[in-house]
Amino acid sequence: MTAAIAVDRLEVIFDRFRALKGVSLDVQPGESFGLVGESGSGKSTLLRAIAGLAPVASGSITVNGKKLGARRDKAFYREVQMVFQDPYGSLHPRQTVDRLLQEPLAIHGFADGEKRIQRALDEVGLGNGFRFRYSHQLSGGQRQRVAIARALILEPSILLLDEPTSALDASVQAEVLNLLEEVRRRRKLTFLMVSHDLAIITHMCERLMVMQSGEAVENLAAADLVERRVTKDYTRNLLRASDGFVRA
């Protein structure tokens, strides 16, 4: 079986700073894979490199068996879509939800836009009432639902999720995580998800990779993490930190 995403010894260099130092990764079709680490570990850069948003210096990225070049073509974005961290920054402030959702359809030349927009909004639990609102009229959770609808409207097979809930309240986070799990099950999507929160990653993903300063620290199954079968000190520290504050 060909991997949905295969990354081989990927290097990303910004000016002279090596943000990714030869990272490799395999994600199987239908799998949910997590990337964890603290800020500056390169987890978001890896995601952005796959989406074509970071300067790749060397190494290769293969999606559904096809090796990617320096530029992504339209067909790539029909397969791979991304949801960003900050729902306040990732929606156009002067476009209605309807206009926002039409954009990808127009780019890819879909004729049945009307139907697709309705279906996409229903799928993320927003309904038609939200269609002609602006993003500033929505709450953070509603905005993130619009961002998910925009990603799903092209019916991709792979979703790249960059901290999709870290800007949301805990209760809204639960709703959005449930929504993501549900669309993954229904559409048999492949997820590659970045988070700094180990609990979210073990909840959402089957396998994960821990990263630190641009390198992979270790690869684990979520079950290993639950059983605390970790081999590296860095991962152990992250685990301890996620338990909360302990008075010395």
Place this chain on the structure above:
Amino acid sequence: MSTLLDVEDLRVTFPTRTGLIEAVRGVSFSLGRERLGIVGESGSGKSQTGRAIMGLTPPQARISANKLAFDGIDLLSVSPRERRALRGKRIAMILQDPKYSLDPVMSIGRQIVETLRTHEKVGKAEARDRALAMLEAVQIRDPARVFDLHPHEVSGGMGQRAMIAMMLIAGPEMMIADEPTSALDVTVQLDVLGILDRLVSERGMGLIFISHDLRLVSSFCDRVIVMYAGKVVEQLKASELGRAQHPYTRGLLNCMPKIGADRHPLPVLDRKPEWAA
């Protein structure tokens, strides 16, 4: 236990185009020399409660309370001048993101010295020495170097330590920390909390810790107040969080993913209108 702060029926109202919005609707609590957590989601009024105590409510808003007293001083009737003397000297506040709350064009050392010299008559050399000592107290390894750095040259964790140093240098009796670690990485979070914990208990300060993270607050504080829609829905000891009564508190605890708990889908909050009533 002596009471530092007494709040009774605090209300903060904002005039808007569509009428009055009550951000805080009758909050009452008292604080001794302890760690009190205020938890709630965005819009619950937790930050406005902290700001009202500090006297940082925007001028268009109206504050009313039966009682808002710090160490016997009625905060609602004191002159702005007396209020300024309290602020920074006896009551201090740590804000969320050091990237925005530190002055970007002033070196870290000068900002700390400024706080000290606003409230105490000390010479330049002594102020510098005390600022360096304070930077050391917040576990900054090379205080002399950090003293001359500007906020953009340090990491988030370092910036937040500098902020704590700045707030503690005048020796306040009460500290309000509004989401002091939310902008930091999990591992750095614990370091900063450790420093805060040690300094607060060493100096016997009262601490109000405002956060959206119920689990973090319960591991750090002695007592927790849970706010919803501008009201206190539950007050309880942090150690008894597991026995919380209010459905909102329990929902908030439940809806977070936990390592080792296999719950699909996650339970979500079913908000009842009567919670806000």
